[in-house]
Structures are given as structure tokens and as C-alpha cells.
Amino acid sequence: MEAMYTLKQIPSEVQIRKFLRRTLFGKNVFCPLCRSRKVARYESRFRCLACRRRFSLLSHTWLSNLKLPLQVWWTLLWCWTIREPVLQAQELTHLPERTIRRWYATFREHLPREEHVLERIVQMDEAYFKKAALVMAKQKGTRKLAYTVMHNRFPNKTDVMDFLFEKVKPGSELWTDGGSIYIGAGKRWPVTHSRDIHSKFEFEHTSEIEGVFGVYRTFVRRMYHHHWSENLDQYVREFCFRFSSPELFGNPRTYLLKSLMLVPTR
Ligand SMILES: [Zn+2]
Structure with a gap:
């Protein structure tokens, strides 16, 4: 003591x-x-x-x-x-x-409270954990992040639509991988959508957001020693704050x- x-x-x-x-x-x-x-x-x-x-x-x-x-x-x-x-x-x-x-x-x-509405070029991707999924987006070239969490299910096209509606400004460019949940996103919300096809070794469109997932996994493992999916929302909230507002x-x-x-x- x-x-x-x-x-x-x-x-x-x-x-x-x-x-x-x-x-x-x-x-x-x-x-x-x-x-x-x-x-x-x-x-x-x-x-x-x-x-x-x-x-x-x-x-x-x-x-x-x-x-x-x-x-x-x-x-x-x-x-x-x-x-x-x-x-x-x-x-x-x-x-x-x-x-x-x-x-x-x-x-x-x-x-x-912190809510970012992303604009300009937005990279969006999803990551999977035990019994949970994380959909996250990053405004390219900035430290602005937005996310949503699903428990006990996979994200679907409606989740992508809701996410864009809440967190991405109309007129933005949306960059994703070739995942099927993103197909037609540009038709349902006014964004210009372009996709990478990973099977063709294209990763340019999601490189920043994929990097953020890597940093997130390291952060939780190092600080909390274990990832409990039931705490995913809380961990991600803390992580996003540390990422976008380090001065705090x-x-x-x-x-x-x-x-x-x-x-x-x-
Ligand atoms: Zn008094």
C-alpha cells in the first residue's frame, strides 16, 4: 500500500x-x-x-x-x-x-457523449468476435470513428442501411470490401459506393479501417487481458474515445x- x-x-x-x-x-x-x-x-x-x-x-x-x-x-x-x-x-x-x-x-x-457523423471519404468494414459483430467506419485521413454492435447475430443489409442513415452524411464516398451486406448500399442511401474485391488482392479501400480493428484487438487484449463479447459495446466506446480524443x-x-x-x- x-x-x-x-x-x-x-x-x-x-x-x-x-x-x-x-x-x-x-x-x-x-x-x-x-x-x-x-x-x-x-x-x-x-x-x-x-x-x-x-x-x-x-x-x-x-x-x-x-x-x-x-x-x-x-x-x-x-x-x-x-x-x-x-x-x-x-x-x-x-x-x-x-x-x-x-x-x-x-x-x-x-x-x-460523443457522436461523430462521418463525411467525405468513409471506409466501412465489420469484425467478428465470439457471439458478437462490430460494424465500424472511419472517415479517411481523420481520427473520426462510428460504430454499431450486434449480439448473437451477423450484420445484414438493413444494419448497413441504418448505420449509413445515422452516421454517414449524404454525398459522402463509401468505401467497403466486396462483402454481400454492402451490395446496393449506394442505391439506398445517397453515397457514392466503391468496393474492393479481396479475392483479387485489392485492399486499398478498407486499409485504414482494417488497421483500426487490429489496434482495437491489441488494446483490449493488453489492457483487459481477455475479450468478453458481452462488453463489446463498452470496450469499443472506450477505444473510440482513446482513438479520437487522446487529449482527454x-x-x-x-x-x-x-x-x-x-x-x-x-
Ligand atoms: Zn440548498
Whole structure:
């Protein structure tokens, strides 16, 4: 347990608390429920003089159930931002593996919403996993990705159509391989469609998206050690964020500034 506190990347308990307070409240603490600044402090709890409700630093955030010491939790978040494999994070924090996996999943869940609509030249392809399929597209020459996941079935022409309708701008060029699910795509959605025929050793049209699938498989295997298809949506969501918004994962602070906010609902 002692080892991690000496890591220079991990701020002190006081520094973490101060960062969380500044991120959530700015300079002066206010009531998350009625926003009154008339609050009384009682140890680490606050009481609102206006609406007479109690709150704490994290009570109205997705960290309301945080029970780990702040430095241990910060170490876990730091591990997740730098893609530390689960088992190495376990060695570093001495927490049970399931606790690490649960926190990694929680960090992933609270990534901000991100929806890309792809345009210009769009490469689209599918990849297969145990009992699941992933249809993904990449705007050529950019880091923009869009995807959809199927469980216990193969993607079909309707899935391709729905995907194009939601995620690809009309007027784009669509590049795919010769797969039968893509046949006629250009007739059902206004895109200019061209296909490679892999049996003729043509791969130019899907080279970038096929590269992304390779990077995805390596990412999951390295960080999570195993690919559970039931988590495919979550893994891919995390992967796409890391791919298109690497700045969010610079350190725990950059991630928290984008993901931590007051939810004044209780
Ligand atoms: Zn209040």
C-alpha cells in the first residue's frame, strides 16, 4: 500500500480534495440542490442554510459512493488513463481484480457523449468476435470513428442501411470490401459506393479501417487481458474515445474536467 503514495504522479489527499472542489464548485462552495452560497461547514459535510439540506464534496456526483481513500482512487484513475493493464494496476494498488475492473468500467461509463457523423471519404468494414459483430467506419485521413454492435447475430443489409442513415452524411464516398451486406448500399442511401474485391488482392479501400480493428484487438487484449463479447459495446466506446480524443486521457485531471459535474437531482 505504501509504494503508491511515493509515486510522484499521485497528488496528496489535500491536493486531490482541492482539485475536486475547484472542479465542481469553483471558488466558493454552493448548495448543489438550490445553488445558495449560504452554507455551513461541519467537518467534511455541508449544510445549506437556504434549503436546509446536507451535502458533501462528492454527494451529488457519480462519485457519491466512493469509499476508497482518495489517493488510492486517484492511482486507479491514473492507471486507467495511461492504459495500465488490469493486472498491473492490481499490483500497484493491491486492490482486488474485480474492484479494478469495476472502477475501469465506471470511468468508461462517465466519458462524455460523443457522436461523430462521418463525411467525405468513409471506409466501412465489420469484425467478428465470439457471439458478437462490430460494424465500424472511419472517415479517411481523420481520427473520426462510428460504430454499431450486434449480439448473437451477423450484420445484414438493413444494419448497413441504418448505420449509413445515422452516421454517414449524404454525398459522402463509401468505401467497403466486396462483402454481400454492402451490395446496393449506394442505391439506398445517397453515397457514392466503391468496393474492393479481396479475392483479387485489392485492399486499398478498407486499409485504414482494417488497421483500426487490429489496434482495437491489441488494446483490449493488453489492457483487459481477455475479450468478453458481452462488453463489446463498452470496450469499443472506450477505444473510440482513446482513438479520437487522446487529449482527454492526458492525466486524471483532464479526464475529470470533462466528466465530473454536479447532478442536482437528489
Ligand atoms: Zn440548498
